[in-house]
Amino acid sequence: MASYARELSTQPEPAVRVQALHRSFNEAGGVLNGLDLDIAPGEFVALLGRSGSGKSTLLRALAGLDRGVAGHGRIEVPAKVSVVFQDSRLLPWKRVLDNVTLGLRTPDAAQRGSQALAEVGLAGREGAWPHELSGGEQQRASLARSLVRDPQLLLADEPFGALDALTRIRMHTLLRRLCEVHQPAVLLVTHDVDEAIVLADRVIVLDGGVVRHDARIDLDGRRSQADPAFARLRAQLLTELGVEDDHDAAPRPTVGQLSERAAS
Amino acid sequence: MTTLTAPTRPLAEAEDVRPTRRRLGPGEPIRFGGLIGIVALLAAWVVGSATGLLDPRTLTEPWTVVATAETLIENGRLTDSLVTSGIRAALGLGLGVLVGTVLALVSGLSRIGESLIDGPIQVKRSIPTLALIPLLILWLGIGEPMKVITIALAVFVPVYIHTHNGLRTIEGRYAELAETLGVTRTEFVRHVVLPGAMPGFLLGMRFAVTSSLLALVVVEVINATSGIGHMITLASNYGQTDIIVVGLVVYALLGVTADAAVRIIERKALSWRRTLAS
Numbered sequence: 333m334a335s336y337a338r339e340l341s342t343q344p345e346p347a348v349r350v351q352a353l354h355r356s357f358n359e360a361g362g363v364l365n366g367l368d369l370d371i372a373p374g375e376f377v378a379l380l381g382r383s384g385s386g387k388s389t390l391l392r393a394l395a396g397l398d399r400g401v402a403g404h405g406r407i408e409v410p411a412k413v414s415v416v417f418q419d420s421r422l423l424p425w426k427r428v429l430d431n432v433t434l435g436l437r438t439p440d441a442a443q444r445g446s447q448a449l450a451e452v453g454l455a456g457r458e459g460a461w462p463h464e465l466s467g468g469e470q471q472r473a474s475l476a477r478s479l480v481r482d483p484q485l486l487l488a489d490e491p492f493g494a495l496d497a498l499t500r501i502r503m504h505t506l507l508r509r510l511c512e513v514h515q516p517a518v519l520l521v522t523h524d525v526d527e528a529i530v531l532a533d534r535v536i537v538l539d540g541g542v543v544r545h546d547a548r549i550d551l552d553g554r555r556s557q558a559d560p561a562f563a564r565l566r567a568q569l570l571t572e573l574g575v576e577d578d579h580d581a582a583p584r585p586t587v588g589q590l591s592e593r594a595a596s
Numbered sequence: 597m598t599t600l601t602a603p604t605r606p607l608a609e610a611e612d613v614r615p616t617r618r619r620l621g622p623g624e625p626i627r628f629g630g631l632i633g634i635v636a637l638l639a640a641w642v643v644g645s646a647t648g649l650l651d652p653r654t655l656t657e658p659w660t661v662v663a664t665a666e667t668l669i670e671n672g673r674l675t676d677s678l679v680t681s682g683i684r685a686a687l688g689l690g691l692g693v694l695v696g697t698v699l700a701l702v703s704g705l706s707r708i709g710e711s712l713i714d715g716p717i718q719v720k721r722s723i724p725t726l727a728l729i730p731l732l733i734l735w736l737g738i739g740e741p742m743k744v745i746t747i748a749l750a751v752f753v754p755v756y757i758h759t760h761n762g763l764r765t766i767e768g769r770y771a772e773l774a775e776t777l778g779v780t781r782t783e784f785v786r787h788v789v790l791p792g793a794m795p796g797f798l799l800g801m802r803f804a805v806t807s808s809l810l811a812l813v814v815v816e817v818i819n820a821t822s823g824i825g826h827m828i829t830l831a832s833n834y835g836q837t838d839i840i841v842v843g844l845v846v847y848a849l850l851g852v853t854a855d856a857a858v859r860i861i862e863r864k865a866l867s868w869r870r871t872l873a874s
Contacts (some may be wrong), residue, residue, distance in 0.1 A: 397776070417628075417773070419769070422778070423773075423787070424869070425791040425868045426787065434774075434777055434779065435777035453829050463868070467821060
């Protein structure tokens with residue numbers, strides 16, 4: 333299954349090592365069934381899968397948030413792990429800067445918080461209440477809260493799922509840039525195949541609680557959906573996810589297909 | 597404002613044709629609308645007394661009440677009574693709020709605490725505090741401790757109930773967030789639990805203030821040798837309606853002032869909330 337296991341084994345210390353991970357919420361069957369996964373330091377991994385494939389269960393297991401869930405296996409993660417949730421999860425009763433620095437115990441916490449806010453394009457908004465920010469800004473503040481802790485592993489659970497399409501594109505650019513600067517290992521759970529291809533070094537498809545497909549993205553430079561390699565990869569991943577991608581596979585959209593797309 | 601075809605036309609002639617529907621809602625709010633009813637009631641009192649429709653033995657004339665209040669202030673009786681009653685209410689309120697908050701925190705933050713505390717308080721809630729007065733008199737006599745403790749007993753229940761509810765309705769996702777940020781338990785209580793329970797606590801405070809005044813009136817009317825309630829009881833014995841009315845007005849002012857104070861605190865403390873009112 334994990335076709336890159338050999339390649340990864342040449343690197344001495346993976347940032348994340350998951351071996352034979354089992355998790356189940358009821359007697360009927362497991363959500364994760366002996367999952368193996370290694371993530372190298374600084375590697376950006378996108379995790380795709382249908383609903384119920386165990387994406388979030390894996391992420392929560394790595395985040396240490398699955399107390400009380402039945403299961404066994406072995407998980408090794410770095411000391412500094414940050415989580416970005418789908419909702420920005422800013423405390424509504426704390427101003428933005430206090431949200432970013434919550435739990436930081438260094439004396440220069442406020443300064444580092446402001447720096448992190450500037451990095452995500454929220455300079456000068458330190459004193460704002462969370463409800464005064466737009467959805468995209470809230471999510472950027474939550475990114476700042478994660479990055480100010482210098483994580484070695486960043487876990488993101490559909491962080492852009494609730495944003496509109498245009499904001500999402502801007503967030504993709506921002507996240508790529510931040511990851512180039514801070515170099516954390518990233519595990520991004522997403523439903524969006526395009527998002528996975530645009531952002532990740534490696535895309536993993538989860539199915540039935542194990543890794544079903546593990547593909548390295550070798551697209552150079554700017555990743556464009558107009559690139560035929562992009563389209564091929566996209567079609568391949570959609571097939572792995574069990575979706576027939578007949579919209580974009582067609583060479584020239586006819587009138588009938590256009591109206592069908594509009595209706596869907 | 598102006599039409600596109602004739603921008604130079606004077607405003608008065610600007611065409612305004614629109615379909616309108618019959619209004620079903622209550623319409624625009626009236627400025628100072630809250631005071632109108634009160635002013636009307638006072639006016640009815642003045643007119644009733646002036647025309648002799650209201651017997652002074654039933655309800656004293658408003659001007660007599662004002663004169664009586666002046667006399668009572670001059671000879672110090674009203675001020676003394678007000679201070680005594682105020683201290684009593686404040687002590688009972690303070691004690692009750694403290695106990696209610698501490699119990700709510702213990703019960704809200706630990707399962708053992710909840711098992712021990714929540715049940716008895718729910719039982720206590722179903723007994724009217726005023727029904728406990730006979731027992732409290734036997735235990736504590738009729739002095740100040742009995743009065744303060746009666747008020748505290750009436751106060752701590754709403755504070756406990758609303759603060760506990762506020763604590764329990766803090767969303768679990770915030771606790772989860774705090775776990776991923778690696779905060780300590782103390783930091784969690786300070787930054788997440790206490791501010792999160794603040795709206796509930798302040799709602800409890802508003803009920804508590806009303807309860808404290810109710811209990812104050814009862815303990816002062818039943819057996820007291822000082823305070824507004826004592827003043828009213830004495831006046832009742834001598835048929836002095838004017839003094840009774842002055843006492844009632846003072847109680848009303850106390851209640852309105854205390855409620856306004858809590859609302860001001862609420863607005864300051866909860867400025868992070870975006871509600872429909874703002």
